[in-house]
Amino acid sequence: MENLLYTALFAPLVGSIFAGVLGGRSKMMIAGLVPSILLLVSLAASLVLLGHVLSTGTAVAVTMFDWINIGNFNVAFGFQVDQVTAVMICVVTVVSAMVHIYSIGYMDHDKGFNRFFSYLSLFVFSMMFLVMSDNFLGLFVGWEGVGVCSYLLVGFWYHKRSASWAANEAFIMNRVADLGMLLGIALIYWQLGTVKYDEVFANVDKLDMTVLLWITGLLFVGAMGKSAQFPLHTWLADAMEGPTPVSALIHAATMVTAGVYLVVRANELYAPVPEVGYFIACLGAFVAMFAASMALVNRDMKRIIAYSTLSQLGYMFVAAGLGAYWVALFHLMTHAFFKALLFLGAGNVMHAMHDELDPFKMGGLRKAMKGTFILMTLASVALAGIWPLAGFFSKDLILEVAFVEHHFILYTVLLLTAGLTAFYSFRLVALIFHGEERYKLFGIHPHEAYRFMLIAMSPLAILAVIAGFGFKGDYFAMVTQMLPATEYHVHSPVVYWTMVFGTQIFVGLAIAYAYIKYVKVKAFDPAIESNFFYKLLINQYYIPALYEKFITVPYAKLSRFAWKQIDQRIVDAIVDLIATSIYKLGEVSKRMHTGNLSTMLRLMTLGFVIVLVIALALQMMAK
Amino acid sequence: MITLNHYLIVAAVLFVIGMIGVMRRKNLLMLFFSTEILLNSVNIGFVALSHYLNDLSGQIFAFFIIAIAASEVAVGLGLLILLYKRKNTVDLDVIQNMHG
Numbered sequence: 021m022e023n024l025l026y027t028a029l030f031a032p033l034v035g036s037i038f039a040g041v042l043g044g045r046s047k048m049m050i051a052g053l054v055p056s057i058l059l060l061v062s063l064a065a066s067l068v069l070l071g072h073v074l075s076t077g078t079a080v081a082v083t084m085f086d087w088i089n090i091g092n093f094n095v096a097f098g099f100q101v102d103q104v105t106a107v108m109i110c111v112v113t114v115v116s117a118m119v120h121i122y123s124i125g126y127m128d129h130d131k132g133f134n135r136f137f138s139y140l141s142l143f144v145f146s147m148m149f150l151v152m153s154d155n156f157l158g159l160f161v162g163w164e165g166v167g168v169c170s171y172l173l174v175g176f177w178y179h180k181r182s183a184s185w186a187a188n189e190a191f192i193m194n195r196v197a198d199l200g201m202l203l204g205i206a207l208i209y210w211q212l213g214t215v216k217y218d219e220v221f222a223n224v225d226k227l228d229m230t231v232l233l234w235i236t237g238l239l240f241v242g243a244m245g246k247s248a249q250f251p252l253h254t255w256l257a258d259a260m261e262g263p264t265p266v267s268a269l270i271h272a273a274t275m276v277t278a279g280v281y282l283v284v285r286a287n288e289l290y291a292p293v294p295e296v297g298y299f300i301a302c303l304g305a306f307v308a309m310f311a312a313s314m315a316l317v318n319r320d321m322k323r324i325i326a327y328s329t330l331s332q333l334g335y336m337f338v339a340a341g342l343g344a345y346w347v348a349l350f351h352l353m354t355h356a357f358f359k360a361l362l363f364l365g366a367g368n369v370m371h372a373m374h375d376e377l378d379p380f381k382m383g384g385l386r387k388a389m390k391g392t393f394i395l396m397t398l399a400s401v402a403l404a405g406i407w408p409l410a411g412f413f414s415k416d417l418i419l420e421v422a423f424v425e426h427h428f429i430l431y432t433v434l435l436l437t438a439g440l441t442a443f444y445s446f447r448l449v450a451l452i453f454h455g456e457e458r459y460k461l462f463g464i465h466p467h468e469a470y471r472f473m474l475i476a477m478s479p480l481a482i483l484a485v486i487a488g489f490g491f492k493g494d495y496f497a498m499v500t501q502m503l504p505a506t507e508y509h510v511h512s513p514v515v516y517w518t519m520v521f522g523t524q525i526f527v528g529l530a531i532a533y534a535y536i537k538y539v540k541v542k543a544f545d546p547a548i549e550s551n552f553f554y555k556l557l558i559n560q561y562y563i564p565a566l567y568e569k570f571i572t573v574p575y576a577k578l579s580r581f582a583w584k585q586i587d588q589r590i591v592d593a594i595v596d597l598i599a600t601s602i603y604k605l606g607e608v609s610k611r612m613h614t615g616n617l618s619t620m621l622r623l624m625t626l627g628f629v630i631v632l633v634i635a636l637a638l639q640m641m642a643k
Numbered sequence: 644m645i646t647l648n649h650y651l652i653v654a655a656v657l658f659v660i661g662m663i664g665v666m667r668r669k670n671l672l673m674l675f676f677s678t679e680i681l682l683n684s685v686n687i688g689f690v691a692l693s694h695y696l697n698d699l700s701g702q703i704f705a706f707f708i709i710a711i712a713a714s715e716v717a718v719g720l721g722l723l724i725l726l727y728k729r730k731n732t733v734d735l736d737v738i739q740n741m742h743g
Contacts, residue, residue, distance in 0.1 A: 615741030621674075622666050 021072060021080045025101055028065035028109060029148050031058040032116070036141035042134040051134035052127070055141040056120040062144070063113040066106075073106040074498055081154060088157075095215060100154040103502045104349065107495070108151040108281060111353050114479065115273040115360045116144045121476035122364050123265040125469060126371065136176060136263065143169035147274050151281060156205045156215040159282070163201065163246065166275045167194045173270060174262040186258040193255045197245020201282075204238030207231065221288040229293070236289050236296045239282060247279030247333045250307050254564050256330055257314075260322040264367030267322060272329045272363050273356035280336040280352050287345045287503060297341045301422075304337030305433045310561075312440035316447075317557045319544070320377045321366050324448055328403065329359055331437060335418050338430060344421040345503040350495060351418060354410035358402035358484035364477050365396035369452055372466035373459060379448055380544040384457035388466040391474040393453045395481050400449050402484040404442035404527050413488030416523065417508065423519065424508045438523060439530040446534035454539045650691035657684030671723055671733040675716060682712045 035055030042051045069080060079102035087097040101109065120140060127133050146169055150162025168191075175187025209215050211231055212223050224232070243249070248256035259271050270276070283290060283300065290297050311330035318324045332355045339348035372389055373382060386393040402409035405416060415438060422431040459466065468474075496505075510516040548554050559565065612623060657680055664677030686705045693701025727733055 613741070614739065616735060616739045617674075618666070618669060618735045625662060625666055 021069070022082045024065045024068055024072075025080055025082055025099060025152070028062045028069060028113070029099065029145070029152055031062040031065070032141045032144035032148065034058055036138050036145060039134050039141060040138035043138050045134060046131070047133035049124075052120075052124040052137050055137045056117065056124065059113065059117040059120045059141070059144065062148075063110075063117045066109040066113045069101050070106045070110050073101060073103055074494065077498075077501055079103070079105075092213060093209070095155060095157050098154040098158070098216070099152040100217075101152060103499045104281075104284060105151050107349060107353060107499060109148060111356045112144065112147050112151065112274050114483070115356055116140075116147075116269055118476045118480055119265045119269040119360065119364070122268075122367070122473050123263075125473040125476075126265050126367055127263065128470075130263075132176065136173075139169055139172045139176070140266070140269070143173065143270060143275070147278075150278055154217055156208060156217070156220070159285075160198075160202065160205060163242070163278065164198065166270070166278065167191065167198070167246075170194075170259070170270050170275055173266040174259045176262055176266065180261070183261040186255070186261040190255040190259045193252050194245045197242050197252055200238045200240075200245075201242020204235050204242065207235050207238065211235075217285070224288050224292065232289065232293055233296060236286070236293050239286060239289070240296065240300060243279030243282045244303075245279075246282075247276050247337070248330055249279070249303055249333065249337065250310060251563070253307065253311070253330055254560070254567060257323050257326045257560070260320070260326050264322065264363060264370060267326070268360040268363030268367070271326060272359040276329060276333060277336070277352045277356065280333065280340055280348055283337070283340040284345045284349050284352075284503070287340075287343075290340075291343065291504070294343070297343060299341070301338045301341030301427065301430060304334040304339075304341055305422075305430045305437075306334070307331065308334030308338065308437045309433050309440070310334075312437045312444065314557055314560055315444040316440060317548075317554055319380060319558075321369065321379050321448065321452070322363075322377060324379075324444060325359070325362055325366055328362075328441065328444065329355075331441060332359065332403075335415060335434065335437075338434060339418045339421055342421050342425050342427065342430075343504060344418070344506065344508060346496065346499045346505070347414070347417045347421055347508070349499060349503070350492070351414035353491075353495075354402070354414040354484070354487045357480050357487055358399045358410060361395060361477055361480040361484055362399040362403065364473075364480070365392050365399060368392040368469040368473065369396075371469060373464055376459075376462070376464065378544075379451035380458070380541070381462060382452045382459055383455045383541070384453070385459075385466055386453040387457075389453075389468045391468060395474070395477050396453070397449055398481050399484055400445040403445050404531060405438055405523070406527060406531075407524060408485075408489050410484050410487035413492055416520065419519070419523065420508045420510060424510060435523065435526065439526050442527040442530035443534045446531045447538050450535050450538040451541065454535070455541060458543065647691055647695045650687060654684045654688040654691070657681075657687065660684075669735045671726070671735060674735075675719055675723070679712060679716070682708055 032055070035058035038054050038058075039051040042048055045051075072080065079100050081100040082098065084097040084099065086094070088095040120137070123136065123140065127136050130136065143166060146162050146165025148162075150159055150166060153159045153162060171187050171191040174190050175184045177183045178187070205215060208220055211227055212220055214220060214223075227235070245252045256271060256276065260267055262271075290300075308331045311327045311334065315324045315327035315331065318327065332351070336348045336351050336355070339345075339351060368389065369382070369385065369392060370377065372385065372392075376382070398409070402411040405411040419431060419434055419438070422428075422434055510519065556562070612619075614620075661677045661680035661684060664680060665674060668674055668677060686708055689701040689705045689708070693699060693705075723733060726738065730738055732738065
């Protein structure tokens with residue numbers, strides 16, 4: 021089992037190094053194939069590990085070597101695959117493997133083909149490191165690793181100014197949040213003297229309540245950054261500048277869910293402080309609604325899906341905050357499948373439309389792109405939460421959790437958001453695939469993606485269909501060996517069925533409304549642009565503008581001040597003064613060096629006399 | 644009666660003469676003479692004090708100085724002759740060729 025664990029973890033790294041060695045060369049098919057094959061190996065190893073954990077119920081743990089040994093501070097390079105990790109590594113490797121294969125087709129004509137696969141595999145390695153580590157410090161290393169890879173991949177087309185800007189934004193915003201997380205980990209070490217999960221969780225009751233509040237709060241700040249929760253959410257939409265497979269893998273299925281993973285992993289820290297949990301749930305519900313509303317009007321296909329991701333992350337945090345950790349993890353899993361599928365479909369559409377992102381310029385693509393149409397519709401149905409697809413099971417559970425825990429406001433918000441989700445998903449589908457073929461005006465001839473790209477998407481499609489009813493039982497039995505096994509049942513069957521059917525009808529109406537409204541659209545209606553709500557939403561509630569005005573610009577001014585006034589006028593000036601004064605001294609004293617031996621001898625005598633006088637004077641003073 | 648002071652005064656006078664020679668003379672050969680005067684004035688001082696203190700180290704030191712002065716002159720004169728062959732002069736102002 022140990023070797024399997026190492027295989028699952030290090031196969032992506034090997035693939036990354038292999039592709040990285042070829043990084044500077046022009047496109048080589050082998051640089052895409054080898055990492056993909058290694059990813060499939062990693063996937064197989066992960067599935068075997070999952071099987072092992074599922075059948076025996078015991079975790080696989082290894083200690084590779086001692087990592088840090090300073091005084092009392094001992095951290096080993098240790099990994100463990102328990103029930104939660106097993107779920108995570110399977111989700112990560114399934115999505116990554118499919119995205120790798122898909123990318124061979126998607127990046128076909130890109131100059132940075134080899135480099136792309138190197139980064140992508142490195143990301144998978146970091147993510148695996150993050151979820152497999154058996155201590156907080158290893159988690160942090162993986163956490164930073166995925167941050168770096170996200171930076172590299174968002175800024176993959178670095179010659180585009182917007183891409184490098186977005187990469188910087190994502191990276192810097194995550195640094196802000198990571199500081200919180202680092203402080204949280206430091207606090208854990210300071211209080212308990214260890215960062216190993218088992219030892220920390222065993223000693224939670226020794227912690228002071230205030231300290232625990234701080235620890236959980238600070239860790240959640242880190243989670244907020246990585247999972248793009250308000251107010252650190254703006255980077256996620258801008259991160260769509262990266263290649264679409266990156267958006268599918270990193271900004272939908274894996275990295276952004278790391279925050280949820282952290283809360284689920286540290287559930288024993290969160291359990292004694294329900295206040296923090298309640299805050300997380302409220303923030304999650306707010307973000308769910310907030311992001312969904314922005315997705316309603318956006319005219320950028322990828323951004324709509326990004327806001328949808330944000331919204332679904334909000335759902336996960338509601339579940340995690342209310343203590344339903346297994347529900348959060350379940351939604352994480354199902355969401356990874358259908359959201360990655362949705363993104364990959366969007367990638368196909370982008371390719372067909374020559375990188376056009378505005379759905380108002382598409383329409384009627386279902387004839388040209390049948391496969392993509394079916395897959396994307398499937399993903400949207402799953403996202404909307406229609407029975408019996410995956411989204412129904414996980415999202416409905418979250419609604420039930422909110423209901424059963426008597427948080428009716430949260431429940432209402434989430435229910436409304438479910439309607440919004442259905443609306444914007446099918447607005448997108450209707451605009452892209454139905455109605456008139458508006459793209460003809462722009463002289464575009466869409467074509468379906470390569471067959472193997474569609475085949476790479478199909479496992480995700482299958483999972484998006486069956487993950488709900490197929491896995492729920494086994495999943496529940498497995499993860500509740502670790503997580504609190506609270507079952508959320510609405511006691512009265514009348515209420516239960518009303519809720520389920522009510523939600524389904526509500527969602528169905530939202531879908532129907534989206535179809536009716538957008539199938540017949542001829543072109544974008546500019547009249548709506550003067551609408552106040554439209555302006556508010558399309559400008560993302562003016563939050564990026566506010567950040568620009570109150571943080572970025574003053575900070576740039578401050579930096580400029582520090583540069584021009586402090587650095588140049590004080591620090592540089594002192595250094596320059598030393599240099600120039602020595603230089604001037606040389607200018608003055610160079611006249612002594614006439615090259616005339618006689619002059620030199622006279623100067624020597626003068627010096628001798630001066631030294632003599634000083635010596636005599638000192639002698640006198642001593643007496 | 645000739646006392647220690649007389650010797651020391653002679654040494655000091657010689658030293659000053661040598662010093663003035665070093666400073667004023669432009670002829671390289673004369674500079675050598677001046678340095679010899681300087682060294683020998685010091686020698687007189689050493690020997691006189693050695694006798695006065697009944698300590699032989701001063702005299703030994705004087706011998707050392709004589710030996711080193713001799714070798715210095717040997718080397719210096721050799722260089723001087725080479726310089727004369729090349730420049731046809733031993734005047735310090737003429738052979739000056741570096742400026743600060």
